[in-house]
Amino acid sequence: MHMKYGVDEHGYYGDFGGAYIPEMLYPNIEALRAQYLKVLDDDDFKAEYDQLLKDYVGRPSPLYHAKRYSEKYGANIFFKREDLNHTGSHKINNAIGQILLAERLGKKRIIAETGAGQHGVATATVCALKGLECVVYMGEIDMERQAPNVARMKMLGAKVVPATSGSKTLKDATNEALRDWIGNPEDTHYIIGSAVGPYPYPEMVAKFQSIISFEAKKQLLEQTGSELPQYVLACVGGGSNAIGMFYNFLDDETVKLIAVEAAGKGVETGHSAATTSLGKEGVLHGTRTILMQTDDGQVVEPYSISAGLDYPGIGPQHAHLFKVNRAEYVSATDDEALNAGLLACQLEGIIPAIESAHALAHLEKMTFNPGDNVVICLSGRGDKDLDTYIKHFGY
C-alpha cells in the first residue's frame, strides 16, 4: 500500500531494515515471512483476528475528544484510548496477531522480551488464551521497577526469566530472547513486542498495530467531518504504537506526524534515550536502523524513567521516516513526561502510562491554529507506573 514509505521485497525501508540474523535463525525467519505473507490475504485469519480484537480486547478503542485539554491548548485534542484495551496498552494488538500466526506455524512454545512489562503481560495473556507455554525475558532492573507486571505475568502462567547480561534492561532481554530462539528453532515462536527486529517483524508489527490509525480515521470523520487531522502524535520506544498511529496517515502528506522520544534527564546529559538525536546508522537486533552507539560501534546504554522507552534504537521504518523527513522526531524529558501525566489526571481523569505521557508532554511545545485537530496515541494506562508517579509527586 504505502509505496513511498513502505517496505520492499527484501525488507528494506529505504536504507533501513533487512534481516541481519545469524544463519541459525534463517529457517525460522523465512517460515515466518512466508506465513505472514500468506495470512495477509487469509479470510479465516482476518476473521479470527477481528473477532478477538472486538470481543476480547474491546476494540474499537474510543477516540476521546479531551475538552479541557482542548481549551488549554487551543486546538481540538483527541486521545486515541489504547489504554482502555484489555491488558492496558496497545501491545495486545500485536500479541493477538502474532499468536494466531504462531498457531498456524504449529509452534507450541512462545517467547517474548519485555521492558515495561506491558508486552510481556500481553504475550502471557494470549498464551493463556491459547494454552501455549510462555517464557518472558525481562531485564533484571526492569523487573524491579515494574514489579506489578512481573507478578501479573506469573499469574497468567508465564515464566519470567531475568536478563542479567549487559545493562539488564530491554535490549538485553531482547538479546536473551534471540539466544533462546537460536537454541529452540523448531517448537518456539518469538513474539517481538515492538516494530523492531529482522524483517518481517517491523512490517508485521506495524500491520497489526495499524488498526489504531484505521479506527482513528473513521472516528475522526464521524467526530470532525474529516478523516485527516492536522497533527498526529505518539511516543516512540521501538516504535510500535507510533507506527500503528501513523500507518494510515503516511500517504496523507498534509498530516504532520510527530514522534516523541524519551530524553531522560536531557538529551545532552548522557542519561537519555533520544535515539534520533543521539544515534547513528548501524545494525541492532537484526535490523539496519538508527541506534545509540560509541564510535567503535558498541551499543550505548539508554536511560529513561519509562522502561518502555528505554531502548537504544528505533524500528527501521521510523529511521526511514526520520531520514526522509516524513515525520518529526522530538523528545520529552522524565520531568516533562511526569508533569504531563499528572496534568492528564487532573484535567481529564486519566492516568496515562509514563510512556504515553511523553507524547502528551510535547503539546506544551506546540502552537496551534484555532480549529486544528490533533490526535495523540494514549498507548497505555498508568497503573503499572503508580509507584513512580507517587514517589515523584509525594502523594
Place this chain on the structure above:
Amino acid sequence: MNRLQTLFANKKNNLLSIYFTAGYPELNTTLDIAVALEQSGADFLEIGFPYSDPVADGPTIQQSSEKALENGMTLNVLFEQLKQLRERVTIPVLLMGYINPIVQYGIERFCKKAAEVGVDGVIVPDLPIYEYEKLYADTFKQNNLSNIFLVTPNTSEERIRKIDRLSNSFIYLLSSSSITGSTLNVSTSIEDYYKRIKAMELDNPTIIGFGISNNASYNKACEYANGAIVGSAFVKHLATDNHLQTIPDFINNIRPKL
C-alpha cells in the same frame, strides 16, 4: 590464494582452529596468545573482536567480550596490535565479530586494514547472504578476504549449495542450532546431519564448530569434516592461571600428538 586457501589445499584432515576474544583476559596479549597457539600446533586462528550485544554467543564468550571492552579493546586497538601479526605468526588468521562495529569502522576501511595486517578471512555471524552479496562481497574480494558462512542442521540443501558457491575457503558447520558454548550431545540426529553434509560432496572443505570442547567431540567432528573449531572451551582456559604456558597442554588434550 590466501593463507587459508593454501592450508586447505595442503591439509585435508584433523585441522584444528582456535577462537579467542581479543583483549581478554588482558588488553595486550592478543599476539602472545596467537603465537602460543601456533607453536602448540593450531592450524588456524579466529580472533574475535568484542561487541556489546553478541546474540549468537553463550555466557563464556559474552563475558570475555564484556571484559575485553572494559579493558579498552576496539577495532582500532586490535588493528594496531595486529601490525606485528605477520612478523610473529604464519598460520591463517580470521577475524570474527558482529556487523555493527564493522559498519561503524567502515566496510572498505575494515577490509583494507584487515588485508594490510595479514588477515585472511572474516566470520560475521549476523551478516546474511543477501546483505553480503549486495553490499559487501566486492570489497571482500578486492582485499582477498574469504567470507565464512555458517551452516546449521536446519539449513536447506538448496541454501547449502548456494553457500558452497559463495565460499572460497571453508564452510563453518554448526554442530547444532545453538549459541556458542553449549554442550554438544552427539546424538544420532547430529551424525545424520554430518553424514548428509558429507554426502553432498561440497566444493569447499567443512570445519565443525560450536560445542567442541574435548578430544571426544573433536574426534567425532573430524570423522565427518576436515577439522574442528574450539571456542568457548579455550576462552575458559584463558581464565585460568598460567594460561599462556599451558596452551600446549590444552591443545594436546583436544588433539593429542601422534
